[in-house]
Amino acid sequence: ALAPHCTGMTVPARPTLIRTATMWHLSTTVTGTLSSPGTSALDLAMALHPTPAVCGTPTRTARQVITETEPFDRGFFTGVVGWGNADGDGEWVVTIRCAEAEERTLRLYAG
Structure with a gap:
């Protein structure tokens, strides 16, 4: 997903483990150089969305299976939630199990 936006990408062969107080996470740090100076942090976040953690991989096939099988x-x-500035710099993270607020109604999504 990042290849169209980056050159010289470095991707480790295996993820590392990050420990938190309640669970372990798999983490893979991918680095590269932007092909175009006009590419923003939000452009990259949107290129990665949805991540395999929430959709599966390959994305197109996984989306089709989800659409066909989930009722x-x-x-x-x-x-994604984060920030971006006028220079295109920013930091974005994936949100899972979001919520909708409308007037006096709140819908929480969990899975």
Whole structure:
């Protein structure tokens, strides 16, 4: 997903483990050089969305299987939250199990 935006990418052969107070996470640090100075952090976040953690891989096939087999629309199950500035710099993270707020109604999504 990043290849169209980057050159000289470095991807480790295996992920590393990150320990938190309640669980372990797999982490893979991918580095590269942007092909175009006009590419923003948000452009990269959107290129990666949805991640395999929430959709599966390959993305197109996984989306099709989800659509055909799940009896409901995932709606706003996932997204990205972060910041970006006028220079295109920023930091974005994947959200899972989002919520919708409308007037006095709150819908929480979990799975």
